[in-house]
Amino acid sequence: MSQTQKSIFRSIDWVVILLYVILVIWGWFSVCGASYDFSNPNIFGWESNSGKQLVWGGTSFVLAMFIMLVEKRFYESSAYFIYAAVIILLLVTIFIAPDTKGSHSWLPIGPVKLQPAEFAKFSTALALGKFMSEYSFSLSSSRNFMSVVGLIVLPMVLIIAQHETGSALVFFAFFLMLYREGMTGSLLFTGFITVVYFVVGIRYSDTPMSYLPVSVGEFTVILLAMLCTIGLMWVYCRNLDEVKILLAIGLGTTALLLLFAFFVIPFNICPVMLVVNISMVFYLLYKAIYYKLANYALVGLFCIFSSGFYYICDTLFDHLEPHQRIRIEVLLGMEDDPRGAGYNVNQAKIAIGSGGFSGKGFLNGTQTKLKYVPEQHTDFIFCTVGEEEGFLGSVGVLITYLFFIWRLIFLSERQPDTLGRVYGYSVVSIFIFHLFINVGMVLGLTPVIGIPLPFFSYGGSNVWGFTILLFIFLRMDAERELKKNKY
Amino acid sequence: MTDTSFHNRKYVIGGVVLLIVITFTVRLVYLQLLSEDYKIFADSNAFLNNIIFPARGAIFDRNGKPLVYNQPAYDVMVVMREVENLDTLDFCESLGITKEIFLQRMEYIKDRNKNPGYSSYTQQIFMSQLPSKDFSVFQEKLFRFKGFYVRERSVRRYDYPYAAHVLGDVAEVSQKDIDRESYYMPGDYIGKQGIERSYEEDLRGTKGVQILLRDAQGRIRGHYKDGAFDRKPIPGRNLTLGIDIELQSLGESLMQGKLGAIVAIEPSTGEILAMVSAPTYDPRLMEGKERGKQMSMMFQDPLHPMLNRAIQGTYPPGSTFKTAQGLTFLQEGIVNSQTLYPCSRGFRYGRMKIGCHSHYSPIAFVPATGTSCNAYFCWGLYYMLNNRNKYSTIQAAMTVWKDYMVAMGFGYKLGVDMPGESRGLIPNAQFYDKIYRSSWSALSVLPIAIGQGEVTLTPLQIANLGATIANRGYYITPHVVKYVEGGHLADSLLKRHNVPVDKQFYEMVVAGMRNAVTNGTCRGANNPWYEVCGKTGTAQNRGHDHSVFMGFAPRENPKIAVAVYVENGGWGATYGVPIGALMMEQYIRGELSDASKQKALSIQERTIKYQF
Known part of the structure; x- marks a missing residue:
């Protein structure tokens, strides 16, 4: 001993x-x-x-x-x-x-x-x-x-x-x-991006984008959700053509919406962008079920979570204890x-x-x-x-x-x-x-x-x-x- | 084994730590090395400069009677955090306030918008400047009111209800004062008017300071470096005024119910013996917390009681100005003692007429002064301005004339040691060139010879004219403060100003002014005790004439020169002469005779109706 x-x-x-x-x-x-x-x-x-x-x-x-x-x-x-x-x-x-x-x-x-x-x-x-x-x-x-x-x-x-x-x-x-x-690193990434969503979403939720009735927080979170989803598809599904098309649709729609809102009729473009994200979710789920690709399902889940996060964030935020909220x-x-x-x-x-x-x-x-x-x-x-x-x-x-x-x-x-x-x-x-x-x-x-x-x-x-x-x-x-x- | 495939992740984790340390280091560089703000914040955080206020200097009259001194008043302070089990009813009763006021006040203190420095740990003012008698009631019960404290503060007290304009008052500094001079901090007192303002630096003394260490709750943790950097306050200097408070009080009572001013000067020293502005107010109204209310009330008063007419009012001097004209004409050789001018109930020249009262004609300088003949002085100015042998142009003549006036203390501030003095108006050649477009003659400006027209003087300037004549040709800058304890008066206040007019001519004017008292317009000022010299004025203006008197006594070794100006008082003899005579009697004899007392009483009771 x-x-x-x-x-x-x-x-x-x-x-x-x-x-x-x-x-x-x-x-x-x-x-x-x-x-x-x-x-x-x-x-x-x-x-x-x-x-x-x-x-x-x-x-x-x-x-x-x-x-x-x-x-x-x-x-x-x-x-x-x-x-x-x-x-x-x-x-x-x-x-x-x-x-x-x-x-x-x-x-x-x-x-x-x-x-x-x-x-x-x-x-x-x-x-x-x-x-x-x-x-x-x-x-x-x-x-x-x-x-x-x-x-x-x-x-x-x-x-x-x-x-x-x-x-x-x-x-x-x-x-x-x-x-x-x-x-898997994606979980850490999800955790990290969740913090980003939270910080950006809460911080800028009441900030209007220029003169548009658009919340900068909401817009940024939805855009980030779109881009991160496409990024994850690239990393985990490895279908470059798909990624290119989705990126073109997502960014194109966003750009068009912004132009229309700025120069024609000012309106809240966030719901329309949300529709784009939801469509993406349906596409991913379709791929997942039809081709039996689990990764697509996970990315789809990520997209659902990301898109919905901003909306549950406000509720979540309101349910914090006052001193923590402050x-x-x-x-x-x-x-x-x-x-x-x-x-x-x-x-x-x-x-x-x-x-x-x-x-x-x-x-x-x-x-x-x-x-x-x-x-x-x-x-x-x-x-x-x-x-x-x-x-x-x-x-x-x-x-x-x-x-x-x-x-x-x-x-x-x-x-x-x-x-x-x-x-x-x-x-x-x-x-x-x-x-x-x-x-x-x-x-x-x-x-x-x-x-x-x-x-x-x-x-x-x-x-x-x-x-x-x-x-x-x-x-x-x-x-x-x-x-x-x-x- | 799973571990080997993830072996490289140790670099990610090690990298994360490095990244965190680098981020923090960058932040520390910013906080500790680049930004100076935090050091300044830290000092104001931790060091409490506990200011010890010096006693403000007291003010005495020329005979040593205290006029203004300090008296303790008490601020009721509250530390919100410590208030508990307060018997609100008892508390309110002992302060003499209602419960509503109490609640209102507490709300106000807690409202950070209205009370930005609020902290529940530190003393906040609940009620300020509680007078001693109210305080004694409160103090007995203080132990029952947890969280309430009292803070001693001194306020100004006045023994006499007189000389408000001279003494002025003190109040909390304005933001402007603070911006101008870093000595002041919010809540400090500063002289606002009168000599409280002009002698602020002497009166205030120097603040002392204790540097205390203060913790985050505002609690004191001791002296910094055991008081090595503490400074003791230096008390303010006491002032002794030239004002004789008895004379001042007589002047103020004589001016009751009238508008105007009295200024009395000791000719040999320039000390102001009395400075009355009517209407006036009781300086005690400005004590303590009522000041703001009183000020706004007086600002709305159409009679402008806040205006110090003695130095701020500018009036046509009327016939008192003729003495200055006579001196100019004599010195310039326009007239001499033999010169006679005609007066047929006034000055007539073509269609120009300036009226005069009935007296013999032609008339010489001394009797003309005595009877206050308008025509004589109009002719004098007429011949002066038109004397082309002596002056190349009328402008040149006018300039010479103006220089005499300025030398006698007109047209510019005399430099009295009080704030807000007016300069009056002495027109010059350029002035007339401008308004007459360069085509003007002696006739255009003639009324200035008899103290009318464009000329205006302050009552102080009129009194100073009297002092100059009494001195036979010089004056000392008139000043209110006689003596600064432990300090000295500004050199400018003791300066002798010589008028470039020979003494012999002054003697002629003195003779004229004596003649006015014995035979002329000032007979009311004559008395058996000493020789009075005087000059009345009846200044025309849009309303009823102003009643003016300027005089001095005794004729030899004069002790007092006085100017009286009663707005719309009518003839100079109506108000000016008797008031001036009483002032001189009071000062020279120390009291009024019984007959004079009667006279004083009757003047005091006479009121002039003013329409606004």
């Missing part, structure tokens, strides 16, 4: 460990900056956030050590059990968690509060790894695929029920892992309310912008310290980096993350089995998602979705959750050598 442990510590990836330690320590300094109180300058005391964060960071190192002791076999055998336990915990949390700012996701355990949603990430990743490494598993089997989606969606639903939509959205990251595992409107530049919903982002930009090239220095940031940025020590922690460490520090953090994630991709690829690779890519995808959404939100590029920046944002659940997530993978990676040695 001692022999094994020794070799574990020799084969562990010290590059990731180094980057991890850098991030945790850097994170602690940022929390100090964010929660520093001019009237109570003790950054080590338990009563201050920075003091607590020191405890979280320190204990997470110990936690990491313990995790390194647990063999991969254990995860392999108990993956479903862990998954089920966390699901039950999530379920229980919905009912027993006290109301914390409208969210029911925090479990008070003694003096600290834990957020089970943080632990759902690694349990889901494990379960997915276990499920997908089974011999008969194939992503192209729709039954298997639906099971995978089910494993992802179940914790999501429970977390949404806890009113933690942000944390729930993180689970979409698993689709990036699925893409690596062979999920957040989206602010993000899309439809609302300008610097004291209201846009306040967070505006103040975040001010804090970061005021940092300049080299920042104001440790504990010298006025914006973050004076609490201009809400949630500055949690979701908006990157502001403190931007203000106190400036451009150098901010880019430094981003580059550290870049190498950290690249290294994790490298480690994932060298896994000898599917469990390791799936788990590794799950870790990668979750880090990418958190980095993208959190920093993007602070910089005013992505919607304000309350998710933490790993290792930086204040909170025990955050540091512990990501430590567990990461070190399980590092342990798996370390055993790769053992296996080699064994066989």
Whole structure:
């Protein structure tokens, strides 16, 4: 056993460990900056956030050590059990968690509060790894695929029920892992184009096209639906003549309609364009049924979805919670309310912008310290980096993350089995998602979705959750050598 | 194995991360390196410059009586977020407002359209400038009204209901003031009229500042760098006026029910002893929050009480102007003490006639001044303008004449230390060339010799003429402020202006003015205590004549020069002379005799009916 442990510590990836330690320590300094109180300058005391964060960071190192002791076999055998336990915990949390700012996701355990949603990430990743490494598993089997989606969606639903939509959205990251595992790129493309439809459609739904009674949003979405459908036909059906004809009909009709509306009678051309799209759907379905070509059917479905999306979008949008709707409107530049919903982002930009090239220095940031940025020590922690460490520090953090994630991709690829690779890519995808959404939100590029920046944002659940997530993978990676040695 | 076929997708995923980092870096370049705005926003965010207002300078009369000083008033402030369990009824009662007003006010505060700086965390003005007596009631109960605070602010208080036009008032700065001078911030007070405005920089002092660190809720987290950059306010300078408030109050009561002005000047110093403009108003009306309402009421008043007629009203000076004419003619050698001009109930030349009252003829300079003979001065100007030996053209003669007038302080602003002074009108050759298309003669312009026609002066300029004669040939720029505590008066206010007329000629005018008091039109001003010199004026205009008086006393070492102008008051002797005499008596003797008191009372009660 001692022999094994020794070799574990020799084969562990010290590059990731180094980057991890850098991030945790850097994170602690940022929390100090964010929660520093001019009237109570003790950054080590338990009563201050920075003091607590020191405890979280320190204990997470110990936690990491313990995790390194647990063999991969254990995860392999108990993956479903862990998954089920966390699901039950999530379920229980919905009912027993006290109301914390409208969210029911925090479990008070003694003096600290834990957020089970943080632990759902690694349990889901494990379960997915276990499920997908089974011999008969194939992503192209729709039954298997639906099971995978089910494993992802179940914790999501429970977390949404806890009113933690942000944390729930993180689970979409698993689709990036699925893409690596062979999920068709068209699904990612569909997801991407859906976001584009939504953004363009909502943003410009009330903008008239010149003097015509045509909504720019509606027109653009329908045109995009037409073009994307034709593009997908080209990629998946490979019939160039067909594509040329459809393109000519679609664009020709649109051009004629525009000319007629502009120069003869101004009218809403969107319904007519919709008719063109529907005709296309009928053509595709005809081809699918008559020639038994499944791809045509899928493209047809895409066309139906795309064309109808704008119309269900408005309804969907109206059914969002008001604060979420306003957040989206602010993000899309439809609302300008610097004291209201846009306040967070505006103040975040001010804090970061005021940092300049080299920042104001440790504990010298006025914006973050004076609490201009809400949630500055949690979701908006990157502001403190931007203000106190400036451009150098901010880019430094981003580059550290870049190498950290690249290294994790490298480690994932060298896994000898599917469990390791799936788990590794799950870790990668979750880090990418958190980095993208959190920093993007602070910089005013992505919607304000309350998710933490790993290792930086204040909170025990955050540091512990990501430590567990990461070190399980590092342990798996370390055993790769053992296996080699064994066989 | 499926994994190998998708092996290359690691580059896609790695590329996505790189793309994200690059996008964020570009954004950071924009936010942190290119845009300066965010640094400025950050400072205004975090530093609260807590302005400490200096006490505005007080104003005293020439005898040290306080006229204007500061008194605390209280703004009732509210922090919306902290208001809870408010007993609205009790609250409204202690402020003396109705519940409707309360609700209205609260709505107003929360309306970001009307109250753009609204934050539920910071103090908002609920009611401004609560007087001390109302405040004491409210303060007793303040502890019961959670979320309500009081903020002390000083307002101007006036001890006398007089001298409103001189003192002026203060009010919140306008956007124009702020744009003009960066010293001011919205909500600051600034002098709007009178010396409050012209001495703004002395009176206001310098604001102090505490640089405080403020958090996002507007809460103060301490001094920046422990107050190293804080500045203490420098209090405003006190002003002592040349105004004698007793004299001023007498003047204002004498002018009751009349339109016009009185200006009294100490000739030796140029200090203005009294400046009355009628109708006037009680400066206390302009205190505090009633100002806006009062202002709009007075702006609508057809009698224009806001107009300071003493320096802004331009009137034909009438016969008081003859003294200036006489000095010019004497200096230019047009007339001398022996020169006699005929007067057959007026000046007659061809079909031209300017009437005069009955007196002997021909007449010499001193008695002509005494009886205020129109013909004498018309002949004087006639001969001056037509003297081709001395002046090549009538234009040249006119220019010489104009230069004398300007030297005596007419036609341009005297430069009194108050805002809004008018310059009056002294026509020159170009002026007549223009209106008569270059064909004009002495006869065309003759009425200016007797202070009629195109000539207009302000009452201040008339009083200054009196002071110049009293000084026998010079004047000091008339000014209201005598002394600035810890500062100094502008050099221009202390400047001596010499009139290029010999002292001997002034003595002749003085003799004429004395003659008017002893034998002529100003007999009402004569008294046994000191020698008064005076000159009446009866200025014709479209309505009833204006009653004018200009005089000084005593004859030797004069202490006071005074001008009285009563619109539509009739003969100079009717109002001008008695008012002028009472003003001089009050100032020189310090009080009025019993007989004078009776006279003052009767003048005070006489009202002139004005039609508008």
